[in-house]
Amino acid sequence: MLHLQLRNELWKLFGKKRTYIGFAMFVLAQLVILLVFRFSRASSGMGALLENNGYDMTSFLSPLTAATFTNFWLAYLLLPLFGTLVGGDLVAKEAEDGTLRLILARPISRLRLLALKWVAGALFSLLLTLMLGLTGLLLGLTCFPWGGLFYFVPGESFAVFEPGTGLIRYSAAHLLMALKAISVMGLSFFFGCFNVKPAAATILALSLIFLSFILMNIPWFADLKPWFLTYHLNLWQQVYGDPIQWGRIGESLFLLVGFNATFFAGGVAVFSVRDIKS
Amino acid sequence: MIELRQVTKVFGGRTAVHALDLAVARGEIFGLLGHNGAGKSTTIGMLLGQVWPTSGSVQVCGHDISLQRAKALHRVGAIFETPIFYDYLCGRRNLEILSTYTGITPARRIDEVIEWVGLAGRERAAVRTYSHGMRARLALAQALLPGPELLILDEPTNGLDPEGIHEMRGTIRRLHVELGLTILLSSHLLSEVEQLCSRIAVVHQGRKVFDGTLAETRRTESWIDVELDRFDDAAKGLMAAGWITAVEGGCRMALAPGATVPVVTRWLVENRFEVSGIAREQQTLETFYLSLVKAARADDARN
Numbered sequence: 001m002l003h004l005q006l007r008n009e010l011w012k013l014f015g016k017k018r019t020y021i022g023f024a025m026f027v028l029a030q031l032v033i034l035l036v037f038r039f040s041r042a043s044s045g046m047g048a049l050l051e052n053n054g055y056d057m058t059s060f061l062s063p064l065t066a067a068t069f070t071n072f073w074l075a076y077l078l079l080p081l082f083g084t085l086v087g088g089d090l091v092a093k094e095a096e097d098g099t100l101r102l103i104l105a106r107p108i109s110r111l112r113l114l115a116l117k118w119v120a121g122a123l124f125s126l127l128l129t130l131m132l133g134l135t136g137l138l139l140g141l142t143c144f145p146w147g148g149l150f151y152f153v154p155g156e157s158f159a160v161f162e163p164g165t166g167l168i169r170y171s172a173a174h175l176l177m178a179l180k181a182i183s184v185m186g187l188s189f190f191f192g193c194f195n196v197k198p199a200a201a202t203i204l205a206l207s208l209i210f211l212s213f214i215l216m217n218i219p220w221f222a223d224l225k226p227w228f229l230t231y232h233l234n235l236w237q238q239v240y241g242d243p244i245q246w247g248r249i250g251e252s253l254f255l256l257v258g259f260n261a262t263f264f265a266g267g268v269a270v271f272s273v274r275d276i277k278s
Numbered sequence: 279m280i281e282l283r284q285v286t287k288v289f290g291g292r293t294a295v296h297a298l299d300l301a302v303a304r305g306e307i308f309g310l311l312g313h314n315g316a317g318k319s320t321t322i323g324m325l326l327g328q329v330w331p332t333s334g335s336v337q338v339c340g341h342d343i344s345l346q347r348a349k350a351l352h353r354v355g356a357i358f359e360t361p362i363f364y365d366y367l368c369g370r371r372n373l374e375i376l377s378t379y380t381g382i383t384p385a386r387r388i389d390e391v392i393e394w395v396g397l398a399g400r401e402r403a404a405v406r407t408y409s410h411g412m413r414a415r416l417a418l419a420q421a422l423l424p425g426p427e428l429l430i431l432d433e434p435t436n437g438l439d440p441e442g443i444h445e446m447r448g449t450i451r452r453l454h455v456e457l458g459l460t461i462l463l464s465s466h467l468l469s470e471v472e473q474l475c476s477r478i479a480v481v482h483q484g485r486k487v488f489d490g491t492l493a494e495t496r497r498t499e500s501w502i503d504v505e506l507d508r509f510d511d512a513a514k515g516l517m518a519a520g521w522i523t524a525v526e527g528g529c530r531m532a533l534a535p536g537a538t539v540p541v542v543t544r545w546l547v548e549n550r551f552e553v554s555g556i557a558r559e560q561q562t563l564e565t566f567y568l569s570l571v572k573a574a575r576a577d578d579a580r581n
Contacts, residue, residue: 004382103376105351105358107348107351275328275330277323278360
């Protein structure tokens, strides 16, 4: 029964055209960033940086490097947007359309319904992130020869990996990026459990994420970084560390699971006492 | 099948339903009548566990809806005023989706219901291509899927054309006769209720102002319609004799307590009036409803 109900939620989610906006925009954005990177001075600048640090540019200007470079920006901006868009829709759109009333005329409990919707949202987020990783790599293969991974964030990180290690790090980063997508979806899902329009749930969640990002990046608040949600959402960057700080990854993982449980429990609490009217 | 005891629902500072008592027996077609905003939909929401009562108890199929919602709704189907579905999916997929919220439904059962409501051949088309009438049939199909004992219909003919209304009315009768369903029909359309229901409750501003059989609403009033020559003379004579208390419109007379149609007829004949016709005035549901609402409004104004 559970799998049938989950299948239904997925049918509903993937039957809508707007669900695919995220997938389509990601591919388009990756293509644009990649083309600009390949055919502008950006790639030669990166090559020069590698050469100046004693590495062979041709070994590291690769699909892995290009995809990491591309997805870094998409994970910051577009991933939260599409995650919150779907999370906000899951409950609030059904309430707005009136189909929620049709569902709740049946003997399914509100907790079970929310759990199904959350799992469907989480599967969407996972799929979206994995697709981001895969298409980034495939598009990168059309522009660069296979090679190692170069990860560079000015003032924060400079790391190079052999192709095998690079692929493992790249895959691990996208798995953790999926946790970010699930968390932002969960935040928007929480707001969607209130009596609000789907757009309001999305905007509220995005506003909180942006606010957290702004606070985290104010130099005077540097000591407070671990208190901000976005600090933990960007956990995926840690797998590009050399060496990997497992303690930091464990802490963020633990906190993100806690955040998600809190968002879900809050959503259930709000939704359970809500009156569902036309 | 349904029992509401002293149910009250307050939204913010507004009381939508006030101390409502209601009982619907198995096998009845029960009409819940009231103007828009009277509290009918809120009452239905409480019956389905969608709206939580502020106080009182709601029992559906012998189970308390607040405590045993799943058991209470296991054999209940519902249709709402506007048939809304997942438009981008086909009719059959909509039914598959909605049925699993009750339990596992065999494909054969879905086929049967599609056939029963007359949607066979169109069940694979996207719902967005359906006419309003077809959506109403799909709404009926989803309500019938769990094999309900109780069907709750909230303004089921809203938005239908006259032909659609006629068809829906026929379907409701079929459901009652062929499947033996207990039906709660909420409507503000008096003719619909009058043609379908055996018992009704009238709600006004969240309060029940009447609960009884349709026959009771048609009880004869004390007015009679009289066709005769020299109406004014007859009226004066009957008034003097103490058989009537008032006249109206040159053809209506109000009987005095104890007066009957045979008594008045005998008096008219004995006094050589030519009586072409005389009959007690039959009260329609409309006049009954309007008189109830008028009285309720007068009560509200006094309070």
